[in-house]
Amino acid sequence: MRAKNVTLSHGECLDIVARQFGLKDWNVLSAQAKRYEATAQRRASQLKGWAFLSEHPDVYDHGADDDPIAPGGGTAVIRLDPLLGPRRYPEHSRAFGCYTQTISAVPFHGKRVEISGNLRCQDVSHGATLWARVDGMPGHTLSFDNLKDASEGWLFGTMSWIDRKIVLDVPADAISLHYGFFLKGKGALWAADFKVEEALAEAQLTSSPPVQHRRAPAWLTPTNLQFSDVIDVPAIAS
Incomplete structure (x- = not known):
């Protein structure tokens, strides 16, 4: 910028850096940086x-x-x-x-x-x-x-x-x-x-109170040991 005879103050340069991160100005970026540091510390200590x-x-x-x-x-x-x-x-x-x-x-x-x-x-x-x-x-x-x-x-x-x-x-x-x-x-x-x-x-x-006398999942107790309970399965078309 100096080579093009454009003079920028130190504060203006900081604001340009902040806008490169999509933020309004350096104050916002600085606050975000401090918060990210705290975030990193929290994640490091579970x-x-x-x-x-x-x-x-x-x-x-x-x-x-x-x-x-x-x-x-x-x-x-x-x-x-x-x-x-x-x-x-x-x-x-x-x-x-x-x-x-x-x-x-x-x-x-x-x-x-x-x-x-x-x-x-x-x-x-x-x-x-x-x-x-x-x-x-x-x-x-x-x-x-x-x-x-x-x-x-x-x-x-x-x-x-x-x-x-x-x-x-x-x-x-x-x-x-x-x-x-x-x-x-x-x-x-x-x-x-x-x-x-x-x-x-x-x-x-x-x-709401749990349902009384819940039916246990089939795999918890022996089921259909006499092989009399069947499930109708649709026939596969040939």
């Missing part, structure tokens, strides 16, 4: 005992975070990157990031379990909250809830710290308990002070 699940985990900033007013002290965050996210998810409703943890359901057999936590969110477009599931044998879900239909369920927009909880029955044949929190669409979700504990017997379920 949350012990938790797994992050997403179709495209590379477009999420997730992991431990600091919030001096967070209940219980420690905080975890799920944030869809505002630049990379739209490239992977042109339709924001398809974006989904989730933290999950799995434990044995045996200590809760025949009881009700309460999964609770404190959440706050920022600019959430399609919802965020807790979720929980009780499983029996592989592929056999006994109960599930993500507060979709609850009056105190999904969070949208920007909200300060708020309680959410899920109460589920744990049948005697339950094997595993899965729980966590998720972000759907754009925005950011923070979680703190998670608890998994036995609920009072009279505690109200947050989802």
